[in-house]
Amino acid sequence: RVLIEGISPDMLLIHTLRHFQLLHELKGKMITNRLPAKSVVDGARPPIFYQRRAKVGNCLSRLSISAIEEILDRLQSASFEARANPELGHSIAGTSLLAAVMEARQSR
Secondary structure, three states: OOOOOOOOHHHHHHHHHHHHHHHHHHHHHHHHHOOOHHHHHHOOOOOOOOOOHHHHHHHHHHOOHHHHHHHHHHHHHHHHHHHHOHHHHHHHHHHHHHHHHHHHHHOO
């Protein structure tokens, strides 16, 4: 849907990469400070938009730090590939996002 609206595949991947970077940072705080996901999400700076808080907390509860790191690596590689090969950008974005979803489901 986002690609149809005109956002370039590499930008979609970069936005997704930023989301997982946030998850990685918050998951690290959860582990280091032994806090529940809700506390970390509520205390995030800058604050997480209120409509996203429940989803971010859910992701933090379900994903392991290693799964987040694997997804980060995959998204970073895919964003470089999409920029280097713009004609394949839609395919690269779709494949890497599908792989990220599958990785997240496996880590449950």
